[in-house]
Amino acid sequence: MATLKCPAHAPPPSEDAEQLRKAFEGLSSSLSNFNPFSDHFRLVIDTESYGKQMLPFAGWGTNEQMIIDILAYRNAAQRISIRKAYSEAYGEDLLKALEKELTRDFERVVLLFTLDPAERDAHLVNEATKKASSSSWIIMEVACARSSKELHAAKKYYHARYKKSLEEDVAHHTSGDYRKLLVPLVSAFRYEGDEVNLSLAKSEAKILREKISTKHYNDEEVIRILSTRSRAQLNATFNQYNSSIGNAINKDLKPESKDEYLKLMRDVIKCLTTPEDYFEKVLRQAINRIGSDDTAIIRVVATRAEVDMVRIKEAYQRRNSVPLEKAIAGDTSGDYKRMLLALIGAGDV
Amino acid sequence: MATLKCPAHAPPPSEDAEQLRKAFEGLSSSLSNFNPFSDHFRLVIDTESYGKQMLPFAGWGTNEQMIIDILAYRNAAQRISIRKAYSEAYGEDLLKALEKELTRDFERVVLLFTLDPAERDAHLVNEATKKASSSSWIIMEVACARSSKELHAAKKYYHARYKKSLEEDVAHHTSGDYRKLLVPLVSAFRYEGDEVNLSLAKSEAKILREKISTKHYNDEEVIRILSTRSRAQLNATFNQYNSSIGNAINKDLKPESKDEYLKLMRDVIKCLTTPEDYFEKVLRQAINRIGSDDTAIIRVVATRAEVDMVRIKEAYQRRNSVPLEKAIAGDTSGDYKRMLLALIGAGDV
Numbered sequence: 212m213a214t215l216k217c218p219a220h221a222p223p224p225s226e227d228a229e230q231l232r233k234a235f236e237g238l239s240s241s242l243s244n245f246n247p248f249s250d251h252f253r254l255v256i257d258t259e260s261y262g263k264q265m266l267p268f269a270g271w272g273t274n275e276q277m278i279i280d281i282l283a284y285r286n287a288a289q290r291i292s293i294r295k296a297y298s299e300a301y302g303e304d305l306l307k308a309l310e311k312e313l314t315r316d317f318e319r320v321v322l323l324f325t326l327d328p329a330e331r332d333a334h335l336v337n338e339a340t341k342k343a344s345s346s347s348w349i350i351m352e353v354a355c356a357r358s359s360k361e362l363h364a365a366k367k368y369y370h371a372r373y374k375k376s377l378e379e380d381v382a383h384h385t386s387g388d389y390r391k392l393l394v395p396l397v398s399a400f401r402y403e404g405d406e407v408n409l410s411l412a413k414s415e416a417k418i419l420r421e422k423i424s425t426k427h428y429n430d431e432e433v434i435r436i437l438s439t440r441s442r443a444q445l446n447a448t449f450n451q452y453n454s455s456i457g458n459a460i461n462k463d464l465k466p467e468s469k470d471e472y473l474k475l476m477r478d479v480i481k482c483l484t485t486p487e488d489y490f491e492k493v494l495r496q497a498i499n500r501i502g503s504d505d506t507a508i509i510r511v512v513a514t515r516a517e518v519d520m521v522r523i524k525e526a527y528q529r530r531n532s533v534p535l536e537k538a539i540a541g542d543t544s545g546d547y548k549r550m551l552l553a554l555i556g557a558g559d560v
Numbered sequence: 561m562a563t564l565k566c567p568a569h570a571p572p573p574s575e576d577a578e579q580l581r582k583a584f585e586g587l588s589s590s591l592s593n594f595n596p597f598s599d600h601f602r603l604v605i606d607t608e609s610y611g612k613q614m615l616p617f618a619g620w621g622t623n624e625q626m627i628i629d630i631l632a633y634r635n636a637a638q639r640i641s642i643r644k645a646y647s648e649a650y651g652e653d654l655l656k657a658l659e660k661e662l663t664r665d666f667e668r669v670v671l672l673f674t675l676d677p678a679e680r681d682a683h684l685v686n687e688a689t690k691k692a693s694s695s696s697w698i699i700m701e702v703a704c705a706r707s708s709k710e711l712h713a714a715k716k717y718y719h720a721r722y723k724k725s726l727e728e729d730v731a732h733h734t735s736g737d738y739r740k741l742l743v744p745l746v747s748a749f750r751y752e753g754d755e756v757n758l759s760l761a762k763s764e765a766k767i768l769r770e771k772i773s774t775k776h777y778n779d780e781e782v783i784r785i786l787s788t789r790s791r792a793q794l795n796a797t798f799n800q801y802n803s804s805i806g807n808a809i810n811k812d813l814k815p816e817s818k819d820e821y822l823k824l825m826r827d828v829i830k831c832l833t834t835p836e837d838y839f840e841k842v843l844r845q846a847i848n849r850i851g852s853d854d855t856a857i858i859r860v861v862a863t864r865a866e867v868d869m870v871r872i873k874e875a876y877q878r879r880n881s882v883p884l885e886k887a888i889a890g891d892t893s894g895d896y897k898r899m900l901l902a903l904i905g906a907g908d909v
Contacts (some may be wrong), residue, residue: 274704298781324674331778363712363749366749367749370708370749370751370752370753374751374753374755375751375755375790375793376748376750376788377747377749378747378748378749378789379750379751379788379789379790382784382788383784383788389779391780394744394784394788395743395744395747397719398727398744398747398748398749399725399727399747400712400715400719400721400725400727401725401728402723402724402725402728402745403719404719404723406723406724431740435731435732435739435743439725439728439731439732439743440728441725441728441729444724453626499823
């Protein structure tokens with residue numbers, strides 16, 4: 212269940228494109244008083260992007276509000292049409308224009324959300340293969356929290372955009388246990404039906420138990436089961452594990468030591484079975500951190516607003532006794548905050 | 561380049577379906593003289609299927625010829641239309657009807673060819689996961705000798721037909737080194753463009769050389785390279801290997817011992833770079849064997865007639881100084897022979 216709100220009668224894409232162009236032009240004309248080459252100019256934009264409202268002249272905020280009012284209230288198909296209309300009318304990719312006009316966190320959330328989901332996933336994975344921090348988690352999310360069709364669409368987009376395959380980049384840029392787990396996960400094309408083979412669930416729960424109890428967490432059988440079985444089958448297997456062993460599998464994957472690979476493994480299981488709980492945790496940790504982790508907040512909001520943000524919000528409220536809207540509003544500011552709130556269905560708060 | 565010959569103006573599918581129905585009915589009415597429950601009857605059918613022409617009455621051969629004349633001369637799209645028309649007109653799947661009417665090798669080649677390519681590949685892999693002999697090779701062929709799109713189509717069909725994923729069956733029914741190699745191969749969604757990264761080709765040729773020279777044939781880096789890189793990139797890598805090492809990679813993968821895993825690995829490389837040479841070898845070995853390997857002949861002819869059989873025939877002639885038509889005609893007989901020859905473009909021989 213998505214939090215994204217689209218008006219019952221959205222304007223035609225050409226009109227949205229025109230309004231966006233006006234928003235950009237308003238931005239530029241407001242800026243004509245400035246010397247665009249001065250350092251001051253750059254600084255002002257950067258500060259503004261944090262939403263501190265330090266800019267003295269009117270119209271500025273309005274323009275950004277217009278961008279929010281359009282893009283945060285259109286679904287994926289509508290956003291594609293707007294991009295098409297924009298490029299036809301002005302000979303420029305809307306994404307490029309947004310990139311030029313916006314900055315920092317506001318820029319990132321607008322750009323990421325405006326992208327088509329397949330394009331966005333390909334972009335996230337490509338970015339993840341180029342940096343170290345938290346990249347395994349981003350790759351894992353795209354592999355485990357998308358439908359088989361969506362994951363395949365991301366792979367097709369990856370071919371077209373990067374002239375290579377998503378799997379080859381993941382395989383090339385990971386190593387050790389992480390590679391062993393992540394490459395099969397991104398390569399999967401899981402069956403998505405409800406059919407469950409109960410005797411298979413029993414035998415594979417037993418295999419998991421044997422391997423986990425002897426600490427063979429990276430065993431190929433464990434990885435085979437996690438990376439090839441359908442969500443329904445895995446659910447049955449974990450239920451078998453739970454009822455026959457008396458422990459949830461994720462409890463057994465939590466030894467005293469703070470092993471990052473085991474953490475990733477637990478998150479794989481969480482992402483495959485209860486994605487809303489996984490994303491709730493990502494948001495909670497991102498918000499609670501000293502100096503909140505905005506890339507994580509942006510990623511979760513931009514990728515889940517059109518999918519299951521309603522459930523994530525419920526999970527957040529349950530776990531933190533505070534509405535997600537309130538937590539995000541308290542942690543962010545300005546246009547960036549307004550965009551996030553609009554996407555999680557609290558644009559009027 | 562396909563050997564399949566389709567008439568410039570094929571009859572409408574409904575007419576083809578009607579002719580096939582008549583062929584089946586002719587078969588049944590000819591049989592009305594027999595007691596269909598006698599053992600003799602069964603024996604006669606089985607013998608006939610080998611094309612020994614032992615049946616005394618007229619019409620029999622004609623009916624099977626009609627099946628050949630239609631199905632061996634229609635492309636994949638036309639065969640789908642005929643199946644649809646047949647099922648609409650007679651309330652029965654054409655495949656089921658063929659299965660009832662035909663037997664043995666003739667049945668197998670007609671059925672296998674009539675299937676839609678994605679359906680056929682899914683069927684071949686599913687069958688391979690259930691038996692031991694040569695199954696790794698069949699799985700490897702589907703993984704390495706199909707385009708990314710074709711392999712994905714087979715996976716989609718596998719979901720629909722078997723209610724699970726192709727990869728999970730392959731992963732579940734293989735083990736050891738074979739699993740390590742085959743699962744990534746069937747999971748791949750390779751990039752198919754011509755772009756080549758030469759410095760990557762150099763560095764990966766070096767990795768391959770290091771691993772092969774120390775006999776680490778099942779090393780994860782070797783498998784990563786073979787299972788994720790595009791055909792164009794692999795070609796560049798193997799060329800680098802050849803020119804910097806002075807040996808073709810497949811020469812280095814041929815130690816004295818008759819290691820089956822190494823043979824599979826060499827065939828992976830052959831299948832990815834020169835599939836016509838790989839399939840020429842499969843046909844050569846199948847034909848030259850004492851008591852020829854008909855399942856292999858049928859598989860290669862049914863899967864390649866519409867793809868690259870012209871090249872395979874050229875490779876066969878080059879290697880054996882005998883046309884493939886002549887070799888197959890000398891090794892097979894009856895309707896089975898006629899169907900094979902029609903598919904390799906020598907139906908009038």
